[in-house]
Amino acid sequence: MTAVFYRGVTSDYPRASHSEGMYIYDEKGKEYLDMSGGAAVSCVGHQHPRVVEALCEQVKSMSFAHTAFFSNGPQEQLAKMLAAKFGEPGAKVYFTSGGSEANETAFKIAWQYWRAKGQPSKQKIISRVHSYHGNTYGALSISGNPVRRRVMGDLLLDWPRIDPCYAYRNQQPGETANAYALRAANSLEEMILRQGAETIAAFIVEPVVGASLGVVPAVPGYFKRIAEICKTHDILLIADEIMCGTGRTGTFFALEQEGFLPDIVTLAKGIAGGYQPLAATITRSHIHEIFVTSGKGFEHGHTYVGHASACAAGLTVLNVIKEENLLQNVKTQGDLLQKELDMAFADHPHIGDIRGRGLFRGLEIVADKRTKRPFPDEMKITRRLKRATMKHGLICYPGGGSFQDNLGSHILLAPPFIVQPNHIEQAVDKLRLIFEDVF
Numbered sequence: 001m002t003a004v005f006y007r008g009v010t011s012d013y014p015r016a017s018h019s020e021g022m023y024i025y026d027e028k029g030k031e032y033l034d035m036s037g038g039a040a041v042s043c044v045g046h047q048h049p050r051v052v053e054a055l056c057e058q059v060k061s062m063s064f065a066h067t068a069f070f071s072n073g074p075q076e077q078l079a080k081m082l083a084a085k086f087g088e089p090g091a092k093v094y095f096t097s098g099g100s101e102a103n104e105t106a107f108k109i110a111w112q113y114w115r116a117k118g119q120p121s122k123q124k125i126i127s128r129v130h131s132y133h134g135n136t137y138g139a140l141s142i143s144g145n146p147v148r149r150r151v152m153g154d155l156l157l158d159w160p161r162i163d164p165c166y167a168y169r170n171q172q173p174g175e176t177a178n179a180y181a182l183r184a185a186n187s188l189e190e191m192i193l194r195q196g197a198e199t200i201a202a203f204i205v206e207p208v209v210g211a212s213l214g215v216v217p218a219v220p221g222y223f224k225r226i227a228e229i230c231k232t233h234d235i236l237l238i239a240d241e242i243m244c245g246t247g248r249t250g251t252f253f254a255l256e257q258e259g260f261l262p263d264i265v266t267l268a269k270g271i272a273g274g275y276q277p278l279a280a281t282i283t284r285s286h287i288h289e290i291f292v293t294s295g296k297g298f299e300h301g302h303t304y305v306g307h308a309s310a311c312a313a314g315l316t317v318l319n320v321i322k323e324e325n326l327l328q329n330v331k332t333q334g335d336l337l338q339k340e341l342d343m344a345f346a347d348h349p350h351i352g353d354i355r356g357r358g359l360f361r362g363l364e365i366v367a368d369k370r371t372k373r374p375f376p377d378e379m380k381i382t383r384r385l386k387r388a389t390m391k392h393g394l395i396c397y398p399g400g401g402s403f404q405d406n407l408g409s410h411i412l413l414a415p416p417f418i419v420q421p422n423h424i425e426q427a428v429d430k431l432r433l434i435f436e437d438v439f
Helices: 049-061 073-085 099-116 137-142 146-150 177-195 222-232 285-293 308-323 326-345 381-391 421-438
Strands: 016-020 023-026 031-034 092-096 124-128 200-205 236-241 264-267 279-283 351-357 360-365 397-404 407-413
Touching: 031 421, 049 308, 073 092, 073 279, 073 308, 092 099, 092 285, 099 137, 099 200, 099 236, 099 264, 099 279, 099 285, 124 177, 146 397, 177 200, 177 222, 200 222, 222 236, 279 285, 308 326, 326 351, 326 360, 326 421, 381 397, 381 407, 381 421
Parallel strands: 124 200, 200 236, 236 264
Antiparallel strands: 016 023, 023 031, 092 279, 264 279, 351 360, 360 407, 397 407
């Protein structure tokens, strides 16, 4: 018997007992190869000695001092480091405990920004179908993930959404990548004109879509046009890098590969590598300046904003990524992972697409490769994939709803940045067994 209210209320979970590097072990001694970092979290691997030591040292000196009364050294140092990585001087960083909080913070910044500028009618936030921005009420309302939204029904806010830039399913036969990029991006302008720019506060977008679609990058040119549209219509652009950021795609910010600069960017998951709950909302200087010069301030806060121990973990994780040259390993092993997945599964009758960037890869599952038709939902492919991955000792991230609600499945891979070729070989072997079981 357990007193735990589990995520899956009818599920029976093995109990993790310890972890090291690329592996997690349950209390029965079974080994699991972690090829998704949990949910793209464990970027420097498990039990990295430098991070463990830094966290222990911080707790010994001061684990917590409420930031309504004090700042602290780790918060100041980590904010300085993140601001320096941003593509423009003067960036400011607001720390929270998770991705949902980071995006809620971004929304409140956007709303209060426009009120401070005397434009309180700018309230709506446009997102994309299949997007996922968090599980709090506001973040889930603004998300376009049908599976997660369904259970809340009409309780959620229902603001405008446009289709994602999803070439595998939405690029038309004979349409060039450039033409598709413009068509997909221009749907944002069409939505703005229908709604009225005076009612729109912001557009939020994942530079690489994560769990909802199974790692979908945009085609080249899409984001440059998106940025132009937002600037033309005086709308804030929010980049949600909760899953795809902190080096996951081979550059610290995934948006660096797209050639645009958002007004706000959010980070979580990998920013502290799973050693502590941590997230960040980063704003351009002109956003922060409005709150200062207007005299209105910024009204928002959570108990664990700027938590000293969490920021100490994040600071050390970022130093490890830099000093161990892990971004280069992300690029090198990411290319190898794509190559090995292509060699093993490009001709598989039920693998429709293999895609991604860096150590962020997705395999889309289909019933019919020619038509891209998904399996019927009564076959519960996603659930069967999850069960098979655990059976074979592979931690990856099966997801559903990538075609429409309850239709479409994929597997997301986001291994720690320390992954080596032998781990990739082991993962591919396990995937072969998993697909044999399921298909």
